Amino acid sequence: MAKLLNKLGLGAAARPWTVLISWLALVAIAVISFFTFGGQLQSTITIPDTPTVQVTDRLEEEFPDAAKGTGPVVFRTEDGSEFTDEQKNEIGDLLTDLDELDAVNETVNPFDTEEQRQDQIQEIEDGQQQLDDGEEKLATGREELDDAREQLSATEQELDEGQEQVDAGIEQAVAQGIPQEAAEQQAAPLQEQIDQGREQLEQARSELATQEDELDEAEQEIETNRDQLQDAQDLLDASEGFSLVSEDGTTVEAIIMFNKPPLDIEEEDREGVMAALEEAEIDGVEILPTQQVSQTIPQIIGPTEIVGMVVAAIVLFIMLGTFVTAGLPLLNALVGVGVGAVGSLAFSSVVEMVSITPVLGIMLGSAVGIDYALFIINRHRQQLKSGMDVRTSIGLANGTAGTAVLFAGSTVVIALLALGITGIPFLGLMGLVGGVCVLLAVLVALTLTPAMLSFIGPRALSKKERRKRDEQHSSQAKHSAEESDEGSSSQITGHHDPQTQPMSWTRAIVTAVASIAVLGILAIPASQMRLGLPDGSAEPEGSAAYESYMAIDDAFGPGRNGPLVVTADLEEDTSDDDAMTITAELATQISEMDGVDQVVPAGTNDDNSILALQVVPEEGPNEPSTEDLVYELRDTTPETNASDLGVAGMTSGFIDISDELAEALPVYLAVVVGLSLLIMIVVFRSLVVPLIATGGFVLSCLASMGGVVAIYQWGWLDTIFQVSTPGPVLSFLPTILIGVLFGLAMDYQLFISTGMREAYVHGSDARTAVMQGFKSGRSVVTAAAIIMISVFGGFIFADDVMIRPIGFALAFGVLLDAFVVRLLLMPALMHLVGAGAWWFPKWLDKIVPNVDVEGSSLDEEISRKEKDDATAQA
Structure with a gap:
């Protein structure tokens, strides 16, 4: 090669x-x-076939309009007072103007929505009053019906007594010798009155039965209305406190509904909305677009x-x-x-x-x-x-x-x-x-x-340098080819300073222990690492996305920044009334779960085969309690005629992505570490050096992750690193860090260890070779590391909040790996191991190819050629 x-x-x-x-x-x-x-x-980052994506895909099929992208916009009075009528009208006019944009499907006016909500509350109260009045009338009707029954019973008793008297009179007349026919003829007028009375009685009973049927129907209707009213009340109770207008009336949340799904919204669509919002001026009102509206492709x-x-x-x-x-x-x-x-x-x-x-x-x-x-x-x-x-x-x-x-x-x-x-x-x-x-x-x-x-x-x-070279060449031309500065890459030329002395055992032990201790301490925070994706709270302070996020948090609670969409399957041929009852029962069940603040119905699809609810957690989207809630919802069995709860939304999507990445991380780490060992074995023809190199990589990687957790998750030095709100570590950062830092660590290992190996191969004892190789490679490794740190460090304050922790992790990782692991720990361990560092089984030496990474064969060939040329000239 x-x-x-x-x-x-x-x-x-x-x-x-x-x-x-x-x-x-x-x-x-x-x-x-x-x-x-x-x-x-x-x-937006997505991973196919996650639970959230599966539910989202179904929502797009069953609720086409609901699946379109939305973007809240916060309006807040500057002086902390309630909105005036004029301000409300101007906000409404602005939303109407936004409706005219091609990218916008419709907007939701928070004041109109709040008015509708209050009307619904009033309707429930009025409905309850009407039910109470109806029950009172029903009770009165029942009482009147009972009284009528008693009157009919008394009348019937009177008629029976009259009939007995007629029958007795006829019998008495017959006993006195009056013919039966004459006696009946004599009693006929009275009998006629009794018969007419019985006809009237039967008619009254028929009318009474009709009235009773009517009362039964009224009672059934009341019961049906009461059930519906109870369902509405249960839904209202489950969503208690949910409003687009804050309790103090100083903050409102308007909703912009785009005409495309979230992933299909183009940057120019958001830019058009942002331009309209930035141009709008409402006296005394702050306009704060949320991250979903203001999110654009960051400056690279x-x-x-x-x-x-x-x-x-x-x-x-x-x-x-x-x-x-x-x-x-x-x-x-x-x-x-x-x-x-x-x-x-x-x-x-x-x-x-x-x-x-x-x-x-x-x-x-x-x-x-x-x-x-x-x-x-x-x-x-x-x-x-x-x-x-x-x-x-x-x-x-x-x-x-x-x-x-x-x-x-x-x-x-x-x-x-x-x-x-x-x-x-x-x-x-x-x-x-x-x-x-x-x-x-x-x-x-x-x-x-x-x-x-x-x-x-x-x-x-x-x-x-040229003048100095010429002077040296003219006076020592015969030996110039063998001279080299300390900063030269003599690990390749094979020439080292014969005056180099090995480090002392005390220095080696202290250096190794101190290096491992420092890296171990720095790695401690990594044990508490939580993975996630940044939300609006991670945006730079003063940005619209950050201010709107905090405004929603203050006015409506932290959970409003990360609502969940919960779906449930319904049985076939479910009626509208049954669907509403099931929705109310499921909303009540979910509202009683830990970590739930509000549950708002989102409706059912056309054939009532699936229902949707919006669940507002008690805490923010990146809090552990919200993550636990997502898992609990997916494991919950509905206590009603519904099944298969699914969870979607930005928050659950972030959780799914973090879970997928966390699951893939150990496999990737194992592959990278295994790859590291194999490559190092081939390069250095040693078993110990690869173990030292790979172990150092693992330590520097863990220590770097500890630094990331301390700063970006715990908030240490947050002012220096401009961390607006500490939160979970970027979910794919550990994987990226492992891949990149592994490659760079092997770079530094190569430029240090090859010098040690060649010095050892050319006759230096193992411990002296360690220092010779260290001196020959330290200057170029130091310069390379500083350049890496400078380039990566430049991204720590990038516009994109996802890039910042990556820049820090890579810069800090290179700092630790180059200056602690490769320039301190590795030479110390190599000194302690001595000649054992280069032990290589003979059978393995025969099958492992000699890659000659340092290019010594080429260097020797050129050196021989130069000597031959010099001899020929002499």
Whole structure:
């Protein structure tokens, strides 16, 4: 590989214009492709087939209008007084104007809604009064009916007594000898009266039965109305306190309903709404759009990121000594990022790409692009100082340091591409884009760097350095090729300071214990890490999203910022009345659960096969109690004729994403750690060194996560790092950190350990070799780490609140891994282990390929050639 890269470097140096124009052409193609094919970046992170997504998809089918995106807007009086009629009218006019926008389906006026709510409350009260009046009338009717029955019974008794008297009179007349017919004829008038009385009695009974039926129907109607009224009352009780107008009348929440689902809302749609809101002026009223309305694609590069690059440029100038040479790594980074990040954006119209995806590519591409060019340029400069000619030096630097760059870049690329094994699309895409940007950084370093070094020729050294070299070369030309400064990359040349002494045992023990203790203490907060996604409270203080979030929290309670949508399946052919009863019973059941503040009915679909409720938690969307509530709701069995509770909404979506990422994290960590061990075994042909390297990576990673938890979850140093409201750690940050930090850690391990290994192979005892390798690689590792920290640190104060903790985690992780693990802990442990660090079983030595990462075979070949040339000239 070293010889191949040597030829590649010489070829690039021989045709510098071809290489430069080729890369600039690729940058131009990437830019043109972006402007031609680039689509819209997503501001919302989703994972397919999560419980929330499944419920959301069904809501879109069953409740098309309800599934459309919404965006609350908060209106608050500036002086803390209630809204005046004029202010209410102006707010209504503004909402009417918003209705006219193409992106808006409709708006909800909070004052109208509150009036309707009060009317509903009054209707329930009136209905209750009507029921009470109806029951009173029913009771009176029942009493009257009972009295009528008693009267009928008395009449019937009178008629029976009269009939008895008639019958007795007839019998008496017959007994006195009057003929039966004559006796009956004599009693006929009285009998006729009795018969008429009985007819009247039967008629009265029929009328009484009719009245009783009417009373029964009235009673049934009252019972039905009472059940309906009770359902309405239960729903009202479950939603008690829910209103779009605050209790003190100083704050209202209007709702903007877009005409597209949340993920389909384009940035220009939100910009149109925001423009209308920003132009509106209502005297004495603050207009605060929430995150759902104001959310736009954040600026990818801002002032703080530029500051980071400036710091990197300063470090490069100090390290390399000339402006021209210091500018080459920056040029490499710009070209690599220009092709990788910009080119990836051209595919945003084909695949769903979140806004943070290209940012990761820019962060990594720029950082490693600078570092990889630095490694090659630094080696080239040291060779020029030793008197080597420019062309030979370019090829050798590309073959030796370039081989190390190729290996180091490969580890980063593999770690990033391994993000695809998580099975999470957006994370795999982030890894792919980041991996492509790192791969391009490697290719740029191996081709464009030699070409540019050919352009600048001997000016890679300052005039002072060239004068010093010439003086040394003229007086000691015979030995110049064997000399090297402390900062040279002698892990590749094989020459080390013979005066180097090993560190003392006391220093090694103290350093190892202190390093592990520091990393362990820093890692303690990581044990309390909670994962989540940022809500409006994480936005910068003073922003509309933050102010509206806090206004809703203060006026309506924290749960209003993270409502849940709960669905339940109903039985087939459920009637409207039954659907309402089931909704009321389920709302009552949910309202009695811990962590629930309010339950508001959202209705049923057309065929009453599914109902929906809005559940407002007692606490905010990122609180543990809200997370527990989501799990409890999904496990709840309805105590009514409903089944299969589902939960959707932004809050449950965030929880599902965090769960999926947390589940994938151990698998990814195991793969990365295993990969680390295998790669290190191949590179260093040792079993102990890979264990030390991987163990150090795990420690630095845990310590970095501890720092993230302390600052972004606990709120330590929140003012310095501009943390508005502490909350859960960004759910995909640990996975990203593991992948990126692994690759960078292996970079630093490579540039330190290869020097130790070569010194040991060339005859130094194990403990002396540790210090020789440490001295030969520390300057370039220190410079590379400072550049990485500067680039990543520039993103700590980015506009996007999701980027900030990633920038901190990477910057802090590089700081710990480079300066604590690689420059302190690893040399100390290597000293304590001694020669055992390089033990390698013979059977394993036979099957493991010799990759010659340090390129020593190429260096020896060139050294022999130079000696032969010198001998021939002599």
